[in-house]
Amino acid sequence: MKGAATAGGLSRRSFLVATAGTGLVLAVGDARAETGPEAAGWRANAFVAIGPDGRVTVTVKHLEMGQGVATGLPVLVAEELEVDPAQVVVEFAPADSRRYNNLFWGPSQGTGGSTATANSWEQLRLAGAAAREMLVEAAARVLRVDVGGLVAANGGVVHQPSGRRLSYGELVAVAARLTPPAAPRLKAPSEFRLIGKAGVKRTDSRIKSDGTAQFGGDIRLPGMLTALVARPPVWGARIESYDRKAALGVPGVVAVIPISSGIAVAASSFWAAHKGREALKPRWVEPAERVSTESLRRTWTALLDQPGSPAATRGDADAALGQGTQRLAATYEMPHLAHAPMEPLNCVVRLSPAKCEIWAGCQFQTFDQAMAAKAAGLRPEQVEIHTLLAGGSFGRRANPASDYIVEGVEVAKAVNVPVRLMWTREDDIAGGWYRPMALHGFEASLDERGLPLAWRHRIACQSILAGGPFAGMVKGGVDPVSVEGAANLPYAIPNLKVDLHSPKTPVPVLWWRSVGSSHTAFATECFLDELARAGGKDPLELRRALLADRPRHLGVLELAAAKAGWGDPLPSGRGRGLAVHESFHSFVAQVVEVSIGAKGEIKVDRVVCAVDCGIAVTPDVVRAQMEGGIAFALSAALFGEITLKDGRAEQSNFHDYRCLRMDEMPVVEVHIVPSSAPPTGVGEPGVPPLAPALANAIFAATGKRLRKLPIGDRV
Amino acid sequence: MFSLMVNGERHKVDAQPDTPLLWVLRDQLGMNTVRYGCGQGLCGACSILVDGEPARACQMPVSEINGRRIVTLSGLNDAVSAQLRAAWIELDVPQCGYCQSGQLISAGVLLRRNPNPGDGDIDSAMSGNLCRCGTYQRIRAAIHLAARRLRGGS
Numbered sequence: 001m002k003g004a005a006t007a008g009g010l011s012r013r014s015f016l017v018a019t020a021g022t023g024l025v026l027a028v029g030d031a032r033a034e035t036g037p038e039a040a041g042w043r044a045n046a047f048v049a050i051g052p053d054g055r056v057t058v059t060v061k062h063l064e065m066g067q068g069v070a071t072g073l074p075v076l077v078a079e080e081l082e083v084d085p086a087q088v089v090v091e092f093a094p095a096d097s098r099r100y101n102n103l104f105w106g107p108s109q110g111t112g113g114s115t116a117t118a119n120s121w122e123q124l125r126l127a128g129a130a131a132r133e134m135l136v137e138a139a140a141r142v143l144r145v146d147v148g149g150l151v152a153a154n155g156g157v158v159h160q161p162s163g164r165r166l167s168y169g170e171l172v173a174v175a176a177r178l179t180p181p182a183a184p185r186l187k188a189p190s191e192f193r194l195i196g197k198a199g200v201k202r203t204d205s206r207i208k209s210d211g212t213a214q215f216g217g218d219i220r221l222p223g224m225l226t227a228l229v230a231r232p233p234v235w236g237a238r239i240e241s242y243d244r245k246a247a248l249g250v251p252g253v254v255a256v257i258p259i260s261s262g263i264a265v266a267a268s269s270f271w272a273a274h275k276g277r278e279a280l281k282p283r284w285v286e287p288a289e290r291v292s293t294e295s296l297r298r299t300w301t302a303l304l305d306q307p308g309s310p311a312a313t314r315g316d317a318d319a320a321l322g323q324g325t326q327r328l329a330a331t332y333e334m335p336h337l338a339h340a341p342m343e344p345l346n347c348v349v350r351l352s353p354a355k356c357e358i359w360a361g362c363q364f365q366t367f368d369q370a371m372a373a374k375a376a377g378l379r380p381e382q383v384e385i386h387t388l389l390a391g392g393s394f395g396r397r398a399n400p401a402s403d404y405i406v407e408g409v410e411v412a413k414a415v416n417v418p419v420r421l422m423w424t425r426e427d428d429i430a431g432g433w434y435r436p437m438a439l440h441g442f443e444a445s446l447d448e449r450g451l452p453l454a455w456r457h458r459i460a461c462q463s464i465l466a467g468g469p470f471a472g473m474v475k476g477g478v479d480p481v482s483v484e485g486a487a488n489l490p491y492a493i494p495n496l497k498v499d500l501h502s503p504k505t506p507v508p509v510l511w512w513r514s515v516g517s518s519h520t521a522f523a524t525e526c527f528l529d530e531l532a533r534a535g536g537k538d539p540l541e542l543r544r545a546l547l548a549d550r551p552r553h554l555g556v557l558e559l560a561a562a563k564a565g566w567g568d569p570l571p572s573g574r575g576r577g578l579a580v581h582e583s584f585h586s587f588v589a590q591v592v593e594v595s596i597g598a599k600g601e602i603k604v605d606r607v608v609c610a611v612d613c614g615i616a617v618t619p620d621v622v623r624a625q626m627e628g629g630i631a632f633a634l635s636a637a638l639f640g641e642i643t644l645k646d647g648r649a650e651q652s653n654f655h656d657y658r659c660l661r662m663d664e665m666p667v668v669e670v671h672i673v674p675s676s677a678p679p680t681g682v683g684e685p686g687v688p689p690l691a692p693a694l695a696n697a698i699f700a701a702t703g704k705r706l707r708k709l710p711i712g713d714r715v
Numbered sequence: 716m717f718s719l720m721v722n723g724e725r726h727k728v729d730a731q732p733d734t735p736l737l738w739v740l741r742d743q744l745g746m747n748t749v750r751y752g753c754g755q756g757l758c759g760a761c762s763i764l765v766d767g768e769p770a771r772a773c774q775m776p777v778s779e780i781n782g783r784r785i786v787t788l789s790g791l792n793d794a795v796s797a798q799l800r801a802a803w804i805e806l807d808v809p810q811c812g813y814c815q816s817g818q819l820i821s822a823g824v825l826l827r828r829n830p831n832p833g834d835g836d837i838d839s840a841m842s843g844n845l846c847r848c849g850t851y852q853r854i855r856a857a858i859h860l861a862a863r864r865l866r867g868g869s
Contacts, residue, residue, distance in 0.1 A: 066811030066848045201807060208812025209803035211748030211788040215813060218747040226742070251731060269742040270751075271734045342752050342760060342813040342847050391750075391813030392847050425753040620807060624853070628810055631849020654757035654845060663838035665851035 042172035044131035045180065046099040047124055048077060054155055054169030056083050058124075061093040061100035061109060062116040063363045064204065065341075065390040065397070066628070067683040068621035069116045071202045073124055075618055076117075079194045080128030080187060082152040083168070090203050095365035095385035110364040112398045112511065114584035114681020117617055121678055122186075129184035131175075138174035139166050189615065189676055200618050204389070215391050216346040219359045221418040224348070225254055227411045228273045228422060230282050231262035234647035235291070235432065235506035237284040239263060246279040256280070259410040261403065266415050270422060290647030291505050296437060297333070300460040300503060304331065304441035308458055308499035309477030312487035315495035320454035324445030328534055331442070332523040333708045336642040336649075337435035337512055338428065338657060343391020345423040349408040351376060351416075356383045358405060361390025363397035367469070371402035375409040394632065395511040399433060400469045429657045430649040434642055435512030436462040440486075440523035450535025451545065454495040457486055457527075461519070462509050463502040477502065481511070485520035485583060485688065490553050491528065491546035507644065513632055514687040517583040521688030522637075522695070522709065525579035529696045530705065539578060539696060540566055553580050555673050556589035556610040563671050564591035564608035573597075574605075575701025579689035585680035587612040587673075590630070592666075592693040596701045600714035604634060604666040604694065609686065611670065614677035622682045623670040629686020630668050635660035637691035641710050717777050721746070722790025732778035737761045739777045740787065748788040748816040752845070759844030762817035763787050769824045788816040795826045798864050802857035810848035818844045822858050830866055832858065 041051035049057040058077045064070040070090050078085050093100040097107045103119040132152045139157035140147045149161050156167040194200060207213040230242070242263055244256045252272025257264045263280055267273035321327060347360035349372075356376040362368045365385050373380040390397060408421035423431065438461040445454045463479035465471055473480060478500050480487075487498045512518055532542040540561050547553045557580045561567075570576060573596050580589040593606040609626045616622045639658035643650045651657040695706045698715055706715070719726045721744060728743050735754070740746040740763075752760030754773045761772040764786040788796075799822050802808075809815045818841065825832055825840035832840070837855050846854070 066809075068810070201804075202809070204812065205804045205807050205809055208809035208815050209800050209819065211816040211819075213812045214747070215750075217741070217751060220745065269734075269738060271731065271738045271742070275731075340847060342750075342758070342811065342845065344751065390811060392811040394847070425755070425758075624807065624810060624850075627852055628849035631851060632847065635847075635849075653755050654753050655755065659845055659847060660849070660851075661843075661845065662841040662851045662854070665849070665855075668852055 042176040044134060044175070045127050047127040048081065048131045050131070050168050050172050052169050052172055054087065054167045055089060056081065056087050056168070057089045057091055059091050059093045062120070063111040063361060063387060063390055063393070063397070064092070065111070065361060065363070065393040067116070067625060068202060068618065069111070070204055071200065072117050072618045072621055073120055074203065075194050075200055076120060076124035077128035079192060080125045081132050083155045085194065085200060087155055092387040095362070095369045095383065095387070097366040101366070108366040110366060110398065112363060112395065114586065114684045116681070117679045118585070118681055125186050126184055129186055130180050133181045133184050134175045134178045135168055135171050137178055138171040141174055142166060142171065195617050196615055196619065198619060200620070202621070213389055215343055216348060216360050216388055217343070217420070217422065219348040219388070219420065221348065221350055224418040224420055225266040225268065225415055226270045226273045226420045226422060227264045227266040227408070228277045228424065229259065229262045229264045229407055230277050230280050231427070231431065232284050233430070234284065234286045235508075236287040236647070240283040240285045242280045242282040244280070246281065247276040250276040250279050252276075255415050257411055257414040259407060261407055264407070264411045266411055266419060274424070286647065287506070291507060292645045293335070293437065293643045296505065296644070297439070300439045300501070301331070303460045303501040303503065304439060304458050306501070308501040310497070310499050311478045311483040312489070312496060312498040317454045317456045317495040317497035320495035321443055321445050321456060324453040325448050326446040326534055327443070328446070328530060329443045330527055330530060330707060332440040332526065334438045334519040334522060335640070335709060336437045336507065336644065337636055337640045338642055338651070339394040339396035339512055340429060340657060340659065341390070341392025341394055341396055344425055344428050345396070345404040346421060347405050347408040348418060348420045349412040350418040351409070351412045354378070354382055356409060357386065358383065358408070359386045359388055360405060361393065361397055362387045362405070363390070363393055364400060364402070367400045368402045368405045371406050372409045375406045376413060394513040395515070396433060399510060403433070425654070426652045429642070430652050432508040432649070433510040434507065435518055436464065436509040438519040440519070442523070442527045444527070444531055446531060446535045450537050452491070452493045452531050455489070455493045455497070457498045457524070458501070459483060459486060459498070459520070460501040460503060462505050462507070464509050464511060464515070466502060481516045483520065484516035485581060486516075486524055488582075489524060490550045490582065492548065493546065506647070513629070514583055514684040517581060517684070517688040521579065521581040521583070522691040525581065525689065525692030526695050526707065529577070529692070529699065543580060552587045552612050553582065556580060556587045556612050559671050559673060560589035560591050560608050560610035563610065563669060564593070566591060573701060575697045575699070577693045577696025577698070577700055579692035579696065581688040583685045583688050586682060586685040588626070588685045588689050590689040590693045592690065592697040594694065594697045594701055596698070596715060602638070602698065602711065602713060602715055604664070606667045606669070607690065607693075609668065609670045610673060611682065611685065612673035612675055613682050613685070614675050614679040616672050617679050619672055622672055625682040626670040626686040627668045629684065630690050631660055631665060633687040633690035634664070634666070634694070637694050637709055637711055638664070638713070639710050717781055719777075719780055719785060720783070721785040722787060728777065730777050732776060734777045735773050736775040736777050736780055736785070737772035740772060740785070746787050746789070750813055750816060752814065757845075758814070759817040759821060760814050762820035762844065764820065764824070769821060788819055791823060794865060795823050795861070798861040799823060799826065799857065802861040802864070806853050806857045806860065808850050808853040808857050810850055814844060814846045818846065818854055822854070822861075825858065826862055826865065831862060
């Protein structure tokens with residue numbers, strides 16, 4: 001499909017809206033065209049197309065879920081292509097593991113691990129530079145001059161000796177016949193006019209501020225049915241019986257279909273499907289063993305007394321624990337967490353004998369394509385994915401099992417019309433794929449100077465990678481994402497040992513914004529604070545002493561501490577805490593200020609954040625990701641908790657899975673460390689330091705050491 | 716059959732009486748700015764105005780709507796809404812954007828009642844609207860900016 005593609009009357013380009021001023025333009029659509037000349041213009045490469053009117057289209061291969069890739073990635077192209085961002089239209093790439101793979105992941109397209117900017121950094125600048133060089137060469141041919149006198153600027157090529165100018169639109173026909181350069185020249189950072197500069201606006205603010213942004217639930221195809229699935233309330237349960245007739249008796253219900261995850265009800269509307277699902281009254285055969293948070297806590301606590309699989313060893317921690325002048329021990333506990341993005345999961349699927357079309361906020365396109373193909377009985381290349389904006393994800397949509405996509409395909413296969421598969425909020429909160437619960441046990445010793453001599457850290461945490469397509473990354477019994485942030489502890493402690501237990505549970509677990517660091521940072525940064533207090537050291541001083549050879553950790557730590565006024569006196573009942581953590585190759589330090597009320601009420605007043613993410617391509621997006629990461633982490637630190645009982649989750653919606661609200665949002669200040677290093681991610685690294693900095697602040701204010709999340713309203 | 720007045724237009728809809736207005740607006744009238752987030756009146760993603768008062772479309776059976784005036788974000792074009800939208804865009808408030816139509820409805824209700832809200836007023840007016848991306852700080856700033864402009868400031 002090319003040009004103004006339509007699908008069943010749905011115009012993919014119906015939300016092509018220009019932003020004002022210097023803004024880019026986001027077209028919610030996707031790039032259909034193959035590389036090569038197009039009738040309407042020139043597709044320079046997989047990422048850049050230029051129309052005869054000079055309009056530049058940039059293809060974004062990553063999912064926009066709020067983190068700003070539809071803004072930052074086009075800037076990389078615009079910088080090298082020498083175009084005004086206002087001329088750029090943004091499109092989302094089709095699923096294609098060859099052209100649009102994540103360069104850090106091999107032949108797999110997907111978004112995650114805060115890699116979107118980092119893996120695209122050279123790729124998109126080269127794409128822009130290649131197109132620019134071809135346009136300059138085209139101008140040389142048209143004007144019959146040497147390329148030496150030609151300069152690309154502002155969407156055109158100028159012949160400096162004569163002052164003649166040709167717009168890119170006038171050059172596309174000639175450029176289309178040229179061979180792409182083997183090694184286009186990239187700008188030096190000193191030449192950047194967009195990258196790292198203030199004033200670049202998000203491409204999607206307008207459509208997200210007037211309500212026209214299109215999400216999966218907004219897609220309506222002719223004849224489409226809406227389907228909900230009754231899934232087992234207890235993990236591992238099997239269906240015994242259900243009232244098919246009662247469900248089919250609900251007005252609007254068209255079909256009741258057993259699928260691999262449960263019983264689907266397909267109906268003419270959401271409400272009919274919902275009532276039909278209620279009428280099913282399914283009975284389940286429950287497994288004998290039913291998991292509970294209490295039983296996990298008991299068995300995992302016992303595991304902390306047993307050696308686990310070694311993840312990091314330095315010196316002889318076991319021996320050094322018996323030396324030194326003080327010995328400390330502590331256990332930390334973090335709960336299961338749901339991602340709870342604002343948009344409940346959904347997808348639209350249209351099947352034909354040789355094709356499966358999917359509309360969804362897909363985060364793992366290549367997995368989704370493969371899993372959908374398997375469910376549909378097609379080949380992966382027969383699955384066409386229209387990646388839409390996602391109403392948040394925080395990792396939930398990056399599921400290699402493609403759970404909700406497979407459900408959509410299975411229902412569509414049965415009903416022979418397009419299907420919109422929806423999850424309710426209750427399905428989402430109680431439906432698993434959680435951040436795993438984690439227990440962390442520590443033992444440490446201090447020397448006579450109050451410096452840590454030995455650090456023994458044992459983790460019990462269900463593996464995310466084991467049993468899935470990434471199981472090969474588990475080496476020597478260690479799932480690297482269970483120990484990230486712990487095995488690579490940055491502190492210069494001479495004797496260190498980190499080991500891991502990976503107990504299995506029937507509950508499916510998944511990456512949750514910042515993955516392992518979402519629990520390892522809390523445990524390590526709180527326990528380090530405990531060591532500082534025990535050794536009579538200021539928490540900042542101890543970190544400085546132990547990070548002497550970690551300049552990027554130190555850089556963010558010093559910046560955050562200075563901006564927060566670390567050491568300035570606070571009135572009674574208030575406290576400051578800090579934490580620093582590296583995740584996804586970015587470095588973040590945060591200082592949290594809390595007030596404690598007369599009845600122990602916790603109020604987080606202020607969070608000062610310093611981030612070193614290499615070159616901050618779009619600084620305001622970096623700030624937004626830190627602000628958002630802090631709110632997301634604070635929500636979990638204060639309130640976030642899925643508890644299991646009798647094999648099921650006890651929470652079901654926002655009344656019992658409480659999330660941060662406006663009146664609980666602190667003032668957040670973000671400071672970016674200037675850098676010339678290649679950019680690293682920002683979607684996740686704002687999360688890890690918040691919870692430990694908060695617990696450390698509460699300790700500073702009250703003397704109470706909190707070792708279990710969530711903290712709750714009061715201390 | 717129910718008769719609804721939505722954004723100044725009359726619609727006749729055929730629906731079960733207990734159908735929440737949210738699903739009538741979305742599934743039958745195609746009004747996508749009213750979003751589904753929780754179905755229990757807990758998140759504010761489906762915020763609308765009913766006879767000028769803020770309401771949660773997921774909590775209102777269509778049978779109770781007869782004759783009442785429904786306004787969604789796309790039906791608002793007064794000065795308050797225009798300034799709020801402009802401030803939202805200027806400060807790049809949205810991240811994923813899913814909750815923002817509800818946020819803008821609630822912010823509009825606040826500014827029509829209180830042209831000069833303090834942070835506490837904003838907190839109480841906006842605390843029914845969840846944002847999982849954590850755009851609260853920018854929402855607060857954008858409401859202040861829009862309020863200032865509506866009062867004639869810059």
